[in-house]
Amino acid sequence: MYLLVTHPLAAADTLAPALPLTLRVNGQAYSLPLAPWTTLLDALREHLHLTGTKKGCDHGQCGACTVLIDGVRINSCLSLAVLHEGHAIQTVEGLGSEQQLHPLQQAFIDHDAFQCGYCTPGQLCSVQGLLHEGHARTAADVRELMSGNLCRCGAYKGILAAVLEVAGKELGISS
């Protein structure tokens, strides 16, 4: 199925022609013209209005914009949208819904793994990426490999507890 997004701003991007692009996000295909310099983060937030993915620094320094590309976590602020045609892009909106939470989302609530909530979508996607990588063998590994996602509220203890609860078995980590 196609969802055609006509962005009224695209026509103004006449420095270089906007490129017709199809992005597959959370299983949904979106076709839209995009200026070639548009970051994946801005494409998601400003063009597709998927604002679950957050912008904290726009420099790849905070991890709030973490999304999954074919299961691999990346900082979407450091990547251009045009590079991801044909990829399976997953954002927090694709993880679970308010009615049906993913176990990881439920664990974040149970362990109070956030306060303001702004880093949370990036943390959640990053944990998924971490599991996909399969490198974490200990709680210390999890802490090291989750250190690209800043949380200024300092909810790290809850985040770690949530990750270990959900991922412990999968990764063979004992908390």
Added chain:
Amino acid sequence: MSFVPLPVAKQALLAGFAAPAAAPTIILAQPLRMTTITGTLLNAATTLAGKAMKLTPDLQPDPLLHADKFVSQPYPRVDGRLKVTGSARYSAEFPVDGLTYAALVHSPIAKGKITALDTAAAEAVPGVLAVMTYLNAPRLQTPSYAYVVSMANPLAGSTTTLPIMQSAAITWNGQPVAVVVAETLALAQYAASLVHVRYEVETPRLTLAHHQDQAFKPDHVVLLPADVTKGDAEAALPLAPVRVDNLYTTPYLNHNAMEPHATTAKWDAAGRLTVYDSTQYPVGVQEALMEVFDLKTSEVRVITEFVGGAFGGKVAMWQNTPLAAAAARLVGRPVQLSLARASVNYLVGGRTTTEQRVALGATADGQLTAVIHSGYSMCTPDVYAEQFSVMARHQYAAPNIHSFQRVVELDRVQNSFMRAPGETPGSFALESAMDELAYALKMDPLALRRRNEPVRDPTEDTPFSSRHLLECYDQGARFFGWDPARPAPGTTQRGEWLVGTGVAGCYYPVQPLPATVRARLTPAGDVTVFTSSVEMGVGAATIQTQHIAERFGVAFERAHYVQGDTDLPQWRAMGGSAATASVGAAIRAAADKLTDELFKLAQADKDSPLHKAERGAVALRTGGLYLTSDPTTGVAYADLLAGQDKPFFEVEGSSPPPTEGAKYSMSSYGVHFCEVGVHADTREVRVRRFVTVMDCGRIVNPKTARSQIQGGIVMGLGMALMEESAYDERTGRLMNPDLGEYHVPVQADLPALDVHFLNLPDPHMTLGVKPVGEIGIVGSAAALANAVYHATGIRVRDLPITADKLL
């Protein structure tokens, strides 16, 4: 005592609380404006108000002081599902038709003026709608009051009284000089890079060290006196058998909340302004925008559904908000100004650098005879003097205390509030000094603190409303396994790591803020409380939902808390760790009013089982109005409202004037124990564990409260080990306005955190609560620094404690 401070009275007057009834001659129709009132008059009014407050009888203790059906239970956050699914909307995330995007150009000089502006190249970029500078910006009124100066003045929602892009003058490095508006953010940012500005440069004043000779005494330090003297500490100090006297310095710090300050501004055809703004204080932003744009209350609406962290950095309006609104007016379309991370740190001021002297004198057995806490911090023309010397006025008993501060005006961005302003840098100095004194005395630092625990407030000579600090010490020592006879500093090594332990106390005062709420009761038994407060992560919505359920006697699912919109009843800034108590007091007042109203209905009904009951004998319980002596006798809400011809019943409630604060010394207290490892060769510091015990009164929600304290400790760890805003001393440029160079703690830095609450109610507070939000950071850096000293034998008095300082 040569000066009797009456801070609460002063604060009450300034804050626009109703004055106490016993002082009718000084009721002020308008909140006082600091800029138009002389110090003498203010002090006279304060003294009168203080006396009146002392004469005011104590409020009745809250009947819910020990309630525990909903209060004190670890409810998960009511907004949790929204946050974990990405559905919680922050201020740059509201869909608005025809939205445009803005980016800022900042001054690279600290002082001088713009002599030429070349915006042609930026304007020529296709898709750029406007380049706004002081030459073409709409004429904006300059905010007349700064929140940082007048604090609780509701008309002072702006952080500073600087003109907003109205002239060529430059007063700080990082000041916005142009706003570029374009069809996309990328175009706005690109075009911003094409704006060329020429400046005439004057010599700026940039550092405390270079301009200390121009230091002056501020009118007040956050509404408290800049000088407090008890006895003669200067004379007593040299006579003390044991003394320490040292300088401590803390660097400038930035909040760096994860969500950059964001504003979405739109004007409608009738000239009304709506802004979605990332603020702790929607009403303050509304008031400030009204003044800047010369609008009426009904013409400005501020909506703030969620705030992505704030920590004081979003207390009052900074220039980004009016600039977004002005740009929207200029281009005739809605504008989103979501600040780049660097822009946040250029135009939002952080915590001042401080240089503090703490001198302590004691008898040989550890009784304090002299306490001196003084020093310097920075300010700008809107003098915000961070009150770092205040903890020394309340924490330890001593016959001679001198706490005083001076400020140095610099050409820098307005310094501002950051989590526990005052107490955070102040506690680093005071609690480090207590540790140093303990070593000088050859005494256990915990025993030294116990030895000097006061019976009454040391400088105000008032009783404590509740103070269980000794119990915190005892419990903490037990949980931590504190050894009163620790090995000497620098003597414990395990493998490659030098290991040490440290302890520090903490304190954070009760600072009531006025709040008004509207409570709506439906016949179905749903209770909704409306107020313009915001949720910035502290758990306010969850806590108050628990409170509503308890107070109105309804199920948790029937209790609702609606906030974040200036169309709702007024409420003051989310700050001062005051929200739970202040909003809570207003909810209590609303419930009392509702009880009155429902009681009248019951009395008027001859068939009601409460027809002949006394007002004092009934209360809101289990979905209706019931006898307190017999909870089965009463009337359900549905029956009480049955005869009414309206779909719901509404009452308003406001928090009462803070008269208790004039009679009692009211604060939260606590203690941190910390264990660190310092690598013997590299001098890397790894924090191993914190054990913290807090006397924060009754805890409404232990889950969210624990997160608050843990978050404070993590931020304190950052302050102790890594955080520092580095300013170029020649140009005043912030050199690390980003998260790559300004280091904040990450997951791998996390120590084991073990946080406990005494959970003892303060009898003079609604629900028995005391401040929670900020006290966690207080003392945490000192506990860590004291542990580093114990591990290495090296005393670092200059934060952050980086490896080079431990060589």
